[in-house]
Amino acid sequence: MKTAIAAQNSSSETLIDKHFGKCSYFHIYDDESQTTEVIDNPARGIKGCKGDVIVNELIAKNVNAVIAGDFGTKVQQLLNQGQIQMIIHPDTRVSVSEIIELLNHKNK
Amino acid sequence: MSPRPKNNRTVFDPPKFKGYKPFGYYAGENEPVFLFFEEYAALKLCDYELMTQSQASQVMNISRPTFTRLYESARRKIALALAEARPIEVEKGRAYFSNDWYNCRACNIFFTAPGIELSSVRCPLCQSKNLEEITTN
Numbered sequence A: 001m002k003t004a005i006a007a008q009n010s011s012s013e014t015l016i017d018k019h020f021g022k023c024s025y026f027h028i029y030d031d032e033s034q035t036t037e038v039i040d041n042p043a044r045g046i047k048g049c050k051g052d053v054i055v056n057e058l059i060a061k062n063v064n065a066v067i068a069g070d071f072g073t074k075v076q077q078l079l080n081q082g083q084i085q086m087i088i089h090p091d092t093r094v095s096v097s098e099i100i101e102l103l104n105h106k107n108k
Numbered sequence B: 001m002s003p004r005p006k007n008n009r010t011v012f013d014p015p016k017f018k019g020y021k022p023f024g025y026y027a028g029e030n031e032p033v034f035l036f037f038e039e040y041a042a043l044k045l046c047d048y049e050l051m052t053q054s055q056a057s058q059v060m061n062i063s064r065p066t067f068t069r070l071y072e073s074a075r076r077k078i079a080l081a082l083a084e085a086r087p088i089e090v091e092k093g094r095a096y097f098s099n100d101w102y103n104c105r106a107c108n109i110f111f112t113a114p115g116i117e118l119s120s121v122r123c124p125l126c127q128s129k130n131l132e133e134i135t136t137n
């Protein structure tokens, strides 16, 4: 299972992003291989409706779940259609590495 | 998921709070103002996501005049709460959720669980089963 975490920068110690669509990077954690791939937000620099660009990219990478501080309404519609699990973490003082540690416990 | 009942308003994510409380002066002494989920949603779409009323009414699956009434009523309730130092409590009202949302009582996150049967839903982060189904239609 792959989880994309919206993040402020590319380091694993970075905090998660308050807003899914506007984050700079996604850290895609695969709990089977226990590896993380960091990608630029594919919609960075695009003005207007970015949701479809991001969601299509995540679907192409077989992402099953996404985590951010909040999700815009249009992006929620697209994620619903893609059957991707949304996780809202209202406390955005949590780091990507802390989230990955939690996702890892699932296997134990 | 059950079909959307007639006359209900589609709402995406639930509010991340159960209410607001004023502090200082007359805080806590007054009757709460009840704000419906769909009123909160109307206000968020227009004044936080910056949609036009026409875009927001389409997203919520309601007519433009109905949307305008919800939006006005949300603003008036919030103004009333501020002006009279009254707490705000959110209530479900006639909201229809496009998704089932859960709140984990252990770690306080909100999540959807597409394709997962209710009985086997767990918190994706802490694995707790101590969940509140916020938005079951």
Ligand SMILES: [Zn+2]
Residues within 6 Å of the ligand: B104, B105, B106, B107, B108, B109, B123, B124, B125, B126, B127, B128
């Ligand atoms: Zn939890």
